[in-house]
Amino acid sequence: MFGRQPPARVAPSPSACYVLRMEVSAVRHQPSDLLSEPGALNRLGFLPNWICQRFLSQVRIDPGAIEHIRGLAQRGSIVYVMRYRSLVDYMLIAFTLLREGLPLPAFVSDIPSLLLHPVSEILSTLWHRLRSARALGGTLRHQDDRDRCQRLVRGGRPILVFMRSRAPRLRFFGSRRVALQRVRSGTDYMREIVHARGGGDHEVFLVPLAVLRGRGYQRKESRLATFVYSVQEAPGEMKRLLSMLWNARDTSITVGKHVELGEFIEQHRDEGEERIVRRLSRALQVFLYREEKVVWGPTLLPKQRVRQMVLQTDELSALVRQLSRESGEPESKLWKTAERYFDEMAANYQGSYFAILEFLFSRVWPRVFQGFDYRGLDKVIERIKDDPVVLVPCHRSHFDYLILSYLFHVNYLSPPHIAAGVNLSFWPLGPLFRGAGAYFIRRTFEGNPLYKTVFRNYLTFLIREGYTQEFFIEGGRSRTGKILTPKLGMLSAIVNSFVDGVRRDLYFVPVSIQYGRVAEEESYKRELIGAEKEKESLWALLKARSVLRQQRGTVYVTFADPISLGEALGQNKDRFREPGGDRNVEQEKRRFIQKLGFRILRDVNSASLAGATSVTSTVLLSSPHAAWRYADFLAAAQSLVEYLKSSAVTLTPSLERNADDFLENLNFLEKGGLVQRVSGAEAMIHLPSEKRMTLDFYKNNTIHFYLFPALVIRALRQGVPVADVNADVGWWLELLRWEFALPERSAFPAEVDKVLAYLRDHGALDDSVIDTTQPFVRTLGGLLDNFAEAYWVMARAAVSLPEAGMTVKQFTESVRKRFAASLLLGEVKRPEGNSTVTYENALNRYAEVGWLQLEGKGRSRDRQVRRGPRWSELADVERRLFTALQASARN
Numbered sequence: 001m002f003g004r005q006p007p008a009r010v011a012p013s014p015s016a017c018y019v020l021r022m023e024v025s026a027v028r029h030q031p032s033d034l035l036s037e038p039g040a041l042n043r044l045g046f047l048p049n050w051i052c053q054r055f056l057s058q059v060r061i062d063p064g065a066i067e068h069i070r071g072l073a074q075r076g077s078i079v080y081v082m083r084y085r086s087l088v089d090y091m092l093i094a095f096t097l098l099r100e101g102l103p104l105p106a107f108v109s110d111i112p113s114l115l116l117h118p119v120s121e122i123l124s125t126l127w128h129r130l131r132s133a134r135a136l137g138g139t140l141r142h143q144d145d146r147d148r149c150q151r152l153v154r155g156g157r158p159i160l161v162f163m164r165s166r167a168p169r170l171r172f173f174g175s176r177r178v179a180l181q182r183v184r185s186g187t188d189y190m191r192e193i194v195h196a197r198g199g200g201d202h203e204v205f206l207v208p209l210a211v212l213r214g215r216g217y218q219r220k221e222s223r224l225a226t227f228v229y230s231v232q233e234a235p236g237e238m239k240r241l242l243s244m245l246w247n248a249r250d251t252s253i254t255v256g257k258h259v260e261l262g263e264f265i266e267q268h269r270d271e272g273e274e275r276i277v278r279r280l281s282r283a284l285q286v287f288l289y290r291e292e293k294v295v296w297g298p299t300l301l302p303k304q305r306v307r308q309m310v311l312q313t314d315e316l317s318a319l320v321r322q323l324s325r326e327s328g329e330p331e332s333k334l335w336k337t338a339e340r341y342f343d344e345m346a347a348n349y350q351g352s353y354f355a356i357l358e359f360l361f362s363r364v365w366p367r368v369f370q371g372f373d374y375r376g377l378d379k380v381i382e383r384i385k386d387d388p389v390v391l392v393p394c395h396r397s398h399f400d401y402l403i404l405s406y407l408f409h410v411n412y413l414s415p416p417h418i419a420a421g422v423n424l425s426f427w428p429l430g431p432l433f434r435g436a437g438a439y440f441i442r443r444t445f446e447g448n449p450l451y452k453t454v455f456r457n458y459l460t461f462l463i464r465e466g467y468t469q470e471f472f473i474e475g476g477r478s479r480t481g482k483i484l485t486p487k488l489g490m491l492s493a494i495v496n497s498f499v500d501g502v503r504r505d506l507y508f509v510p511v512s513i514q515y516g517r518v519a520e521e522e523s524y525k526r527e528l529i530g531a532e533k534e535k536e537s538l539w540a541l542l543k544a545r546s547v548l549r550q551q552r553g554t555v556y557v558t559f560a561d562p563i564s565l566g567e568a569l570g571q572n573k574d575r576f577r578e579p580g581g582d583r584n585v586e587q588e589k590r591r592f593i594q595k596l597g598f599r600i601l602r603d604v605n606s607a608s609l610a611g612a613t614s615v616t617s618t619v620l621l622s623s624p625h626a627a628w629r630y631a632d633f634l635a636a637a638q639s640l641v642e643y644l645k646s647s648a649v650t651l652t653p654s655l656e657r658n659a660d661d662f663l664e665n666l667n668f669l670e671k672g673g674l675v676q677r678v679s680g681a682e683a684m685i686h687l688p689s690e691k692r693m694t695l696d697f698y699k700n701n702t703i704h705f706y707l708f709p710a711l712v713i714r715a716l717r718q719g720v721p722v723a724d725v726n727a728d729v730g731w732w733l734e735l736l737r738w739e740f741a742l743p744e745r746s747a748f749p750a751e752v753d754k755v756l757a758y759l760r761d762h763g764a765l766d767d768s769v770i771d772t773t774q775p776f777v778r779t780l781g782g783l784l785d786n787f788a789e790a791y792w793v794m795a796r797a798a799v800s801l802p803e804a805g806m807t808v809k810q811f812t813e814s815v816r817k818r819f820a821a822s823l824l825l826g827e828v829k830r831p832e833g834n835s836t837v838t839y840e841n842a843l844n845r846y847a848e849v850g851w852l853q854l855e856g857k858g859r860s861r862d863r864q865v866r867r868g869p870r871w872s873e874l875a876d877v878e879r880r881l882f883t884a885l886q887a888s889a890r891n
Contacts, residue, residue, distance in 0.1 A: 001599040009259060010267075010492045010653065012080065017051075018799060020819065022751040028039035028586040032809050035472045036276065037295040038066055038626065040822060045118045048091050048095075048565070048725045049095075051091075052091065052092070053246075054246075055245050056092055056095060056251070057099075058204065058251075059092065059095075059096060059247050059251045059252065059253065060251070060252045060253070060690060061096060061100060061253060062255075062813055065255040066100050068189070068255065068258075069102050069103070069104060069207060069255065070101075072205045072207065072258060072861075073102070073103045074207070075157050076203030076204055076205055077153055077155075077156040077158060077202065077204050077205070078103055078158040078204075078205050078207055079158070079159055079160075079161060079193055079205065079206045079207065079208050079261075080105060080158070080159070080160040080161070080207050080289070080714075081154065081160075081161050081186075081203060081206055081207065081208045081284050081288070082092070082160065082161075082162050082163070082208075082209050082210070082211075083162070083164060083210065083285060083288035083289065084162065084163075085109075085110050085111055085162035085164065086111070086162070086211075087111050087112065087420075087610075088109060088241045088678060088722065089211045090108055090160065092211055092251075092253075093096045093160070093209060093211070093253070097254065100824055103158040104158065105158050105159045105160035106157040106158060106159060107145070107148055107149055107152050107157075107159040107160070108159070108160045108162075109149065109159075109160065109161045109162050109185065109186070109189050110145075110147065110185055110208060111162070112857070114155060114349075119225050122562055122624075128259065130221075130864075135450050135711070141685065145561050146149065146188055146189060146192050146681035149161075149189050149192050149193065149194075149196075150193070150195060150197075151852065153192070153193050153204060153626050154196040154199070156202055159189070159195075161186055161189045161290070161882075162186055163186030163187075163281065163284060163285050163358045164185075164186060164285070168509060168768060174678050175421040179249055183387070186281060186284075187277060187278070187281045187284075190277050190280055190281050190284075191273075191274075191277045193206075193261070194261070194265065194273060194276055194277050194280065196601070197261045197262060197422070203259075203260060203261070203262055204261040204262070205258045205259070205260060205261070206257045206258060206280075206284065207256065207259060208254075208255070208256035208258075208259075208284055208287050208291070209253060209254070209255060209256070210253065210256070210291040211252075211292070212251065212252050212254060212256040212412060224326055230597055237254070250412070252412055252688065254291045256287050256288070256291060259280070259283070259284070261280075261294075263281060264276070266284075273747075282558060283677075284364065289762065290376040290386065292386035294381055294384050294414070298414075298465045298466045298467055300349050301333070303346060303348045306346060306461065307339065307346070308344050309461055310342060310454065310455070310457045310458050310461050311335075311338055311339065311342060311457070311698070312344075312483075313457055314473070314836060315453060315457070316338065316454065317458060318333060318339070319450065319453050320334045320450075320579075323450060324844065330748055334398065334450065337345060337450060338450055338454050340451065340456075341451050341454045341570055342454055344422070344425075344440065345439055345440055345441060345454065345455060345808055346434075346439055346458060347417050347418075347434055347437050347438055348401045348434050348435060349435065349436070349437055350435035353431070353432050353435025353436055355374075355431060355479050361406065361730050363613070365406075366553050367398075368517075368519065369515075369552050369553065369555050369744070370516070370552075370553055370554050371553075371554040371555070372407075372554070372555050372557075372558070373554055373555070373556045373652070373653070373824060374407055374557040374558070374559075375558045375559065376558055376559030376560065376561075376607070376649075377407070377411060377559055378625050379559060379561060379562060380507075380559050381413065381506045383509070383562050384413070384414075384468060386462050386467065386505075387466070387503065387504065387505045387506055387507055387675045388462075388467065388469070388503055388506045388507070389468050389469075389506075389507050389509055389562065390468075390469045390470070390471065390506065390508050390509065391416055391468065391469065391470040391471075391505070391509050391511055392470075392471065392473050392509065392510050392511060392600050392604070393472065393510075393511035393513050393604070394472075394474065394479050394483060394511070394512055394513070394608075395472035395475075395478060395484075395602050396474065396478050396513065396515065396518055396701075397473045397477065397518045397519060397520055398476060398477070398519070398520065399514060399515075399518075399519065399555075400472070400477075400513055401420060401424070401433070402417060403513055403555065403557060404416060404418075404470055404511065404513075404557070405418070405436060405437065405439075407557060408468075412460065413468075414468060415436070415437050415468075416437060416467075416468040416469055416470040416472070417437050417438075417439060417462055417467050417468065417469045418437055418439070418440075418469075418470045419439060419441055419469065419471035419472075419473070419477070420431075420438045420439070420440050420441075421440065421441070421443060422431065422440045422441060422443075423835065424438070425440045428619070430447055432733070436499040437612075438507060439458070441455060441490075442528055443475075444489075445489075453809070454495070455493070456493060459493050459494065459497050460497040460500065460502055460660055462855065463494070463497050463498060463502050463503055463506060464502040464503065466808070467501070467872070472488045472554070473488075473490070473491060473597060473600055473601065474486065474487065475487035479524040479527055479528055479697075479837055480524075480528070480696070480697060480700050480705070480835065480838070481696065481698060481699070481701050482700035482701070482703055482740070483604060483605060483704070483740070483741050485513055485738055485841070486594075486597035486598060486600070486601055486741075486775055488593050488594060488597050491593055491596065491597050491600075492590075492593050493577075493597070494506070494565075495565070495569075495592075495593055496576075497567065499576045499577045500566055500571075501576060501577065504564040504566065505564055505565065505567075505889050506564075506565045506566070507562035507563060507564055507565065508562065508563040508565065509559055509560065509562045509563070509608060510559075510560040510563070510603035510604040511557065511559055511560070511604065511607070512556070512557070512559050512560070512604050512605075512607040512608035513555065513556070513608070514555070514556040514557075514608060514611060514701055515552055515553065515554075515555055515556075516552055516553015516554050516555075516611070516613060516654075517552045517553055517613070517670070517672060517698075518552070518697070519552060519698060521694050522694075524697060525693045525694055527737075527836065528693055528835045528836055528837060529693070529714050529834065529835075529836070530813075530816060530836060553613070553668065554652070554653075554654065555610050556611070556652055558607040558608060558609060558650075559604065559607070560603040560604065560607035561603070563599070563600065563603070568592075568596060569592070570590070570594065572589075573586075576588075576589050576592075584883065594832070597834065598741055598742075601741035602741045602743065604741075605704045605741055608652070608701065608702065608704075609649075609650045609652045610641075610644045610649050610651050610652065610653065610655060610702050610705065611651075611652040611654055611655055611698075611701070611702070612654045612655040612657075612662065612664070612665035612668075613651065613654075613665060613668070613669065613698045614699060614701045614702040615637050615644075615655060615662075615702075616662060616665050616666065616669065616675075617695040617697075617698040617699040618640060618699045618702070618703070618783065619636045619637050619640065619695070619779055620633070620685065620687045620695060620787075621687075621692060621696060621699050621783075621830070621832065622636070622677070622778075622779045622780065622781075622782050622783050623782065624782075624785075624829035624830055627678070627684050627685060627686045627687065627690070628655040628684065628685045628687075629681035629682055629684055629738070630677075630682070630684060630685060631682075631683075632775075633662075633685055634661065634662060635775040636775045636776075636778065636779040637662055637816075638659065638775075638780060639774075640706070640776070640779060641655065641659050642776075643706075643709065643758070643776060644705060646706065646758065649705055654888065662706075664815075666685065673691075674686070674691050674694060674695060675688075675691070675695075677685055681811055682783035685865070689831055692831050692832045693831065693832045693835070695832075696786070696832040703740075703783070704740060704741070706780055706783055707740060707784075708751045708752060708754070708755050709755045709758070709776075709780050710730070710780040710781070710784050711728075711729045711732050711733070711784070712752055712755040712756065712759070713730060713755075713777050713780050713781045714728075714732075714772040714781060714784065714884070714888065715728040715729060715769065716759075716765065716768070717770060717777075717781050717887060717891045718883075718887040719887075721768050722756065722767070722768045725752055726748065726749050726752050729748065729752055730745075730748055733748065735791065735845065736784075736791075737845060737848075738841035738842070738844050738845045738846075738848075739787060739838075739841055758775075759777075762774070762776065764776060764777050772891050776827075781888065781891055782888050782891075783831070785830055785888055786830040786832045786833035786835075786838075787833065787838060788833070788881055788884055788885055788888075789819070789828040789829070789830055789833040789885060790819070790833040790835065790839060790883060791838075791842050791881055792828075792848070792878065792881035792882055793815055793819045793822060793828065793833075793877035794815050794817060794839060794842045794843065795846075795874055795877050796870075796879060797811065797814055797818055798816045798846060798851065798852055798874050799874050799875055799878055801852070801865065801867055801871075803866075803867060804866075805864050805865050805866035806864070806865055807862050807863065807864060808843070808854070808862070808863045808864075808865055809862065811838075811843070812839050812843070813834065813863040814837075815839055816839070819833065819834040819835065827891070828885070833883035846868070846874075849870065850865065850869045850870035850871075851868050851869040851870050851871055851873060851874045852865055852866065852868045852871065853865075853866050853869070854866075
């Protein structure tokens with residue numbers, strides 16, 4: 001939805017279709033042999049050529065698609081196939097083919113293409129038709145065109161076939177059957193082409209083409225914004241021309257994967273020629289429809305119509321009657337409340353709002369970010385053609401809301417509906433976000449069955465209609481930089497709607513979004529050390545202007561492989577649909593949703609890239625000291641890069657550039673005030689204590705790549721025998737379960753074995769003796785100490801917890817004070833461990849195990865912390881953590 005020109009990006013991976021993107025201005029002319037066929041086009045007339053040169057020269061064409069067509073032309077004859085008959089579209093296709101020196105069709109079905117020729121050729125062709133009696137008799141001329149089509153294909157000449165014309169108008173004469181046949185005349189030409197291929201010895205390639213005008217979506221309304229940002233499925237020629245001229249810079253042509261006709265016929269030979277023709281025609285039309293659907297998306301209905309569809313359901317009607325009986329409120333009042341909930345919630349796409357956001361974002365983006373790198377989008381495009389897609393990105397910045405919409409916009413894809421917190425509906429951005437596809441939901445629906453039902457109906461509507469959606473499974477933004485424990489409410493709502501049978505399948509797409517630096521790093525730091533979260537508002541937006549003036553590096557977006565919900569459910573789809581509220585089935589469903597949530601988070605982590613800033617931060621924070629010798633830092637950083645490469649982790653271009661000396665990245669961090677370089681006899685890197693919390697955010701972006709090596713090295717440095725390393729690693733993983741998206745327990749031993757093998761191969765492990773001076777070992781040995789220190793201080797506080805307990809707020813504050821005191825005494829050494837988020841995770845884990853218990857509902861800090869049924873075990877846990885920290889300090 002934003003800037004006209006997409007930022008720099010990596011080369012796209014090969015795909016079944018080629019989306020035309022490149023502007024080319026050179027005009028090449030087709031060889032003169034095309035003149036041998038009467039009526040064949042070898043150049044445009046003056047007026048069509050002037051229109052194309054003046055307005056349509058920026059139509060995008062992918063170089064890969066050009067070479068693809070050129071290669072097919074050398075192997076056989078080409079049949080271009082388009083969905084709807086259009087002289088305007090043919091003019092654009094002819095201009096593009098001429099411009100790129102590609103084979104021009106010697107025949108075009110069912111349109112008066114003579115209008116595109118020079119005047120001399122028009123007169124010559126009309127004279128030829130008069131002499132051959134083709135100027136009269138529509139049916140005779142159609143039959144003659146079919147014969148000519150077959151003759152040209154048999155002779156290896158390129159042609160263009162339109163599969164359909166616009167819907168037939170009412171006719172005073174002639175039958176409706178004849179009119180429908182003319183609408184579907186493409187099938188007649190396919191019949192001739194199949195017959196010609198059956199009698200020839202050369203190959204025929206069917207190449208689908210789709211002209212896609214404008215950005216994004218189509219909407220059933222009559223307004224200027226709709227005209228600019230959308231097109232009808234089959235508009236008239238004048239509207240098609242005006243729309244193309246208006247959206248010239250945003251017009252593209254999609255070249256589909258070709259159909260090798262001989263192979264297709266051979267695959268279906270037993271079905272007979274007529275069935276082959278019908279199957280082929282349907283396959284081509286379905287492909288062309290799907291290509292257009294990717295750009296347009298499902299038709300967007302007026303908000304009033306959506307409200308009607310969402311609220312007028314049997315389920316909601318029954319609930320309103322029930323609530324009216326129970327509360328005594330009139331049904332009319334409850335219906336008004338339901339309408340208010342819908343208006344508070346629902347998106348309302350507006351082309352004009354897209355234009356405003358485009359204007360704003362195109363000016364903010366280059367001021368904040370240096371570049372934009374995205375990968376894997378082609379996998380998403382293929383899924384959108386058939387089924388609804390739900391994007392599930394990690395959440396580290398408010399920019400996340402805009403990134404994917406921007407990415408879809410510059411790639412001519414219908415933008416997603418985004419599930420956003422109701423806290424973001426503040427004026428003036430709230431209405432803009434809603435107009436750009438955001439729908440706003442409350443943090444909790446507890447105790448409000450009416451709101452819950454309206455939301456579920458709205459979600460079901462979005463899934464049934466096939467809209468692309470986006471939601472953040474972590475709930476809020478990660479202040480620590482690592483993946484948060486999944487919040488399963490939205491995921492559960494999607495699964496419940498899907499099992500009701502609204503669609504055949506649905507795909508979740510985990511998405512990793514990584515920043516060179518996030519704009520909110522200072523506010524995150526304040527919140528982690530105890531400050532209250534600032535509420536989103538216009539004032540907060542205005543205060544952020546100074547932050548937006550700073551360069552934040554490159555944004556990296558990686559789409560993981562889509563997850564089929566249908567495949568993940570398997571036979572459970574029918575079981576989970578059964579009414580009755582069977583307790584065992586509901587528990588099984590909850591376990592499935594929880595496993596799916598963690599699977600999505602693991603895929604987000606796996607898709608993430610390792611960047612230079614994250615490697616630098618990991619090295620600098622692996623030691624409690626305030627400075628590093630540059631030589632030691634470089635050896636440690638390069639050891640991490642070597643491990644990442646051996647683990648097949650994708651490195652960012654920045655990390656690839658920095659692998660030799662890391663000077664570019666150190667300069668970037670120094671300019672941002674995060675590190676200081678000290679020159680002298682020995683070059684040093686100084687890390688100010690107050691910046692450790694900020695760098696910890698970037699360390700945590702990729703900490704999951706080092707989790708198992710760090711735990712294995714910790715165990716070996718403590719003298720744990722190799723045979724017992726699995727048990728020690730398992731204990732730590734169970735303790736830190738709220739910190740990381742862990743693999744299944746059954747996968748732990750294999751991960752440990754990989755790390756042991758790596759250490760042996762690199763000379764860091766001999767039998768059970770580990771070389772603590774090796775850079776990789778020295779770096780990762782203390783990587784998790786900030787977590788161990790936080791969990792130890794909380795265990796000490798919990799051991800002395802009064803029997804009467806205290807509120808969560810009071811308990812957390814007491815832990816923070818203990819940590820600060822221990823830091824002054826040298827008992828703990830890493831200030832980044834004094835984090836409210838880490839304390840929250842530790843408290844939840846201690847309560848989950850039973851060492852503590854939490855009383856009260858929700859996430860309120862006024863809940864009570866009391867001793868749990870296993871509270872007596874905490875003394876042993878505290879001692880084990882303290883022993884581990886002492887061993888780490890000695891090494």
